[in-house]
Amino acid sequence: MKRTMNEVHDSSCAVAATAELIATKWTPLIVHDLSEGPRRFMELEHSCRGISPRTLSERLDMLEQQGVVLRRSYPESPPRVEYELTEKGKALLPIIREMRRFGHRWLEDEPVALKPRRAAAAR
């Protein structure tokens, strides 16, 4: 029943590594928002409603470090900074598209199902 390390690597490690990259809260939303083209910080802040500037900044730093997002700075006055997806970042989009499809099909009618049911249980 045990697998060799190679088999584990082939089947699981790639999934686990991808999960580690994409699974942080907000990350899929940021990548999804950037799929429509370069965005400025404030635009992302608006479309990722509820995210704090600090968290957004941390996520963008992480995504830039991982080679998913490219940060472009334009020497204008005031300086303009835009974020866009790299090729690696664009390669995440099929995952996010499948996540959206799943969410619409299976989660849309039960948005509270993912929350703890303490309130209901206490009745």
Add this chain to the structure above:
Amino acid sequence: MKRTMNEVHDSSCAVAATAELIATKWTPLIVHDLSEGPRRFMELEHSCRGISPRTLSERLDMLEQQGVVLRRSYPESPPRVEYELTEKGKALLPIIREMRRFGHRWLEDEPVALKPRRAAAAR
């Protein structure tokens, strides 16, 4: 620049809800392992190498509560319990397949890139 709640719901909530479901550590691996058919607890423990029995148990409970996994108990001696994917669970497989594809293409040659680089920075 602001979106209406409906637009946010359409584009982001489905992705966010799916991320919340699938993004927990080990969850994609468990779902992936169950894609090959029903599995017993010990089989999952072996294939999810490194998971603690407690964590595996918690994940299976969560996945059962979310309608992703079905727990079947057979009245044998000793009792046999098997876990299998529901239709909803099988619908997660395209996401995991895309995650695996991405991981093989973009992460396989840089498995340490997702770890903090403190050791390197301290040199």
